[in-house]
Amino acid sequence: MEDLKQYLKERAKEVDAALDAYLPAARTRPGTIHKAMRYSLFAGGKRLRPILTLAAAEACQGDIEEAMPSACAVELMHTYSLVHDDLPCMDDDDLRRGRPTCHKVFGDNIAVLAGDALLTEAFIVLAQSSPTRRYPMAAFVAELAITGGSTKLIGGQVLDLEGEGKDLTKAQLIRIHEAKTAALLTSSIRLGAMSANATPARLEALTIFGYNLGLAFQVIDDILDVTQTTEKLGKTAGKDEAVAKATYPAVLGLEKARKEAHRYTDKAMAALKPFGRKALHLRQIAEYLLERDY
Amino acid sequence: MEDLKQYLKERAKEVDAALDAYLPAARTRPGTIHKAMRYSLFAGGKRLRPILTLAAAEACQGDIEEAMPSACAVELMHTYSLVHDDLPCMDDDDLRRGRPTCHKVFGDNIAVLAGDALLTEAFIVLAQSSPTRRYPMAAFVAELAITGGSTKLIGGQVLDLEGEGKDLTKAQLIRIHEAKTAALLTSSIRLGAMSANATPARLEALTIFGYNLGLAFQVIDDILDVTQTTEKLGKTAGKDEAVAKATYPAVLGLEKARKEAHRYTDKAMAALKPFGRKALHLRQIAEYLLERDY
Numbered sequence A, B: 001m002e003d004l005k006q007y008l009k010e011r012a013k014e015v016d017a018a019l020d021a022y023l024p025a026a027r028t029r030p031g032t033i034h035k036a037m038r039y040s041l042f043a044g045g046k047r048l049r050p051i052l053t054l055a056a057a058e059a060c061q062g063d064i065e066e067a068m069p070s071a072c073a074v075e076l077m078h079t080y081s082l083v084h085d086d087l088p089c090m091d092d093d094d095l096r097r098g099r100p101t102c103h104k105v106f107g108d109n110i111a112v113l114a115g116d117a118l119l120t121e122a123f124i125v126l127a128q129s130s131p132t133r134r135y136p137m138a139a140f141v142a143e144l145a146i147t148g149g150s151t152k153l154i155g156g157q158v159l160d161l162e163g164e165g166k167d168l169t170k171a172q173l174i175r176i177h178e179a180k181t182a183a184l185l186t187s188s189i190r191l192g193a194m195s196a197n198a199t200p201a202r203l204e205a206l207t208i209f210g211y212n213l214g215l216a217f218q219v220i221d222d223i224l225d226v227t228q229t230t231e232k233l234g235k236t237a238g239k240d241e242a243v244a245k246a247t248y249p250a251v252l253g254l255e256k257a258r259k260e261a262h263r264y265t266d267k268a269m270a271a272l273k274p275f276g277r278k279a280l281h282l283r284q285i286a287e288y289l290l291e292r293d294y
Helices: A002-022 A032-040 A047-057 A064-085 A102-106 A108-126 A137-148 A153-163 A170-195 A202-229 A246-254 A253-269 A273-293 B002-022 B030-042 B047-059 B064-085 B102-106 B109-124 B139-147 B155-161 B170-195 B200-227 B247-254 B254-271 B273-293
Strands: none
Touching: A002 A064, A002 A137, A032 A102, A032 A108, A032 B139, A032 B155, A047 A170, A047 A202, A047 A273, A064 A108, A064 A137, A064 A153, A064 B064, A064 B102, A064 B109, A102 A108, A108 A137, A108 B064, A108 B102, A108 B109, A108 B139, A108 B155, A137 A153, A137 A170, A153 A170, A153 B030, A170 A202, A170 A246, A170 B273, A202 A246, A202 A253, A202 A273, A202 B047, A246 A253, A246 A273, A253 A273, A253 B047, A253 B170, A273 B247, B002 B047, B002 B064, B002 B109, B002 B139, B002 B155, B002 B273, B030 B064, B030 B109, B047 B064, B047 B139, B047 B170, B047 B200, B047 B273, B064 B109, B064 B139, B064 B170, B139 B155, B139 B170, B155 B170, B170 B200, B170 B247, B200 B247, B200 B273, B247 B254, B254 B273
C-alpha cells in the first residue's frame, strides 16, 4: 500500500497542477468569484475521481495527458456539487475538507455563483479533450452532462433531501446512492477509458467496476459518518443521524453495512479481470477505499 | 411589424416544442426537480435568445432544424440564470414572467437544484448539435460554456451584486452589461451562425450585431424598469432603484439613455449590411426591441 500512497500523491499533484492551469487566475476580474472557485477547488480534496479517470486511461493503455481534461472536469463537477450541497438551504454544513464551507467565507450569494461557475468550468475544460476514433466530443459532453443532470447527480440530491426523516427501504437507499455517488464515479472512470479509445467491451467492464466501486464508496462513507470524528473526516461527523438521513448503517446496522461494502468491492474487482496487470492501480484504489473504515 | 409578430409567435412555438421534447417529462423521477425545471422553463418567456439563434442561422442560409439544439441550449442557460438570480440570497425576487418565482413555489433548495439542472441540461441538449465543417462540437461547447462562465454571465452577476448602492461610471456599467446581457445574446447569435457553417467574416459581422443588440437590449430593459408597471413587465418594476442599482437611466438620465439605445441599435443594423435580405428578421427583431420603450 505504500506504493499506492505514493501513486495517489503524485497523481493528485498532477491533477492540481492541471486544474490550476485551466482555471482563471485568482486575480482575474471579478476577483470575488475566482477566489471563491479556487477556495473550494483547492481545499485539499483527495482527487479520488480524477485519479480514477487517469487510472482508467492507464488500464486501457491510454495516455495520461489525453485524459487530463476529463479528469479535471469531473473534479470541477464534484466540487460544484459539494459547494451547493453545503448551502444553508440544502444540507447546511459549516465544514468541508477541514475548512469553513464556501458560503461561510464568501456568503450565500457568491457560493451559489461559485458553484455555478465550477459547473460551467467543467464544460470549458472538457471541451479541451481530444476526441478519439470511437468517442467523438459529443460522447464526452453527454457523458458528463447526463451524469451531472436531473436524473443522476442532482436527482440523487433531491431524493436525499426528500428522504430525510423517512424510513427508506434498502432498494430506495440504493437508488439514492446510484444517482448521488455511483453515477459520477462511474463517469469518471468511463471518461478515462473513452479518452484512451477503449473497446466497447472494456468500457462496459469498467462501467461495472465503477458502479460497484461507487456503491461500496457510499456505504463506507455512511459508516465513517457514524464511526469517525469530525476532525478525522474534515466534515461534520454524525450529521446523517442528526437529520435522520437514511443510510446503510441506519437501515442495515453497522455489521451488515460493512459486509455490503465488501460485497460491492468484490464485484468491482471481478470486473477488472480482463485488464490483468494494467488495472493494478484501479484494484489498489478499490482495496484502499474499503480499508478506510478499519 | 405584424409579420414580425407572426414570425416571433411561430418560432417561439417551435422552440417550445423542441424544449418540451428535449426535457425529461414532468413525471420522470424524481418528480420534484422535473416539475420545477418545467415550471421555470415554460413560464411564458418570449424566447428572444433562441429565436435570435434561428434567425442567425437563417441569415447564413442554414437549416433551422440544425440550429435547434443550440437555440434550446441558450434558452436553458438563460432560464437557469434567472432562477438563481431570483433567489433570496441574490436579487430576492418574488415575480418572474408574471408568476411566482421558482423558489417561491418549490422552496430555495429545489430552486438551486432546478437552476443547476437547467444549466446542465443546456449541455445535454447542445451535445445533440451537428458539428459543421468549420465548427467542431468543441467550438459549440466552448462558446456556450465560456459565455456562461465566471468571466461573462456569472461574472456579470457578481459585478451587478457588488455594484448595488455604489456610484458607477458609464464604463463600469457597460462592463456589467457586456458580461451579464450582451455576452449571451451574442453567443445565441454566434451559435446559430456556427450551426449554418458561416464564414469567419459573417460570424464576425454577426458578433458585432449581437454585441450592440445586447447593449441596446439592456439599456431598454433598464428604461422599462423605471417607466413600466410590474403588471406590464411580469417582474417587479422599480426594483433597480429600490436596491440602488446602477443603471443607464440612473447614470445618464432617461433621455440620454434612450439615445444610447438608438446608437447601439444603429451600430447593430450596420453590421447586418453584408447579409442583405437574408437578415430581414434579425433587423426586424432589433427594431422591435428598440420600440419596446415607446
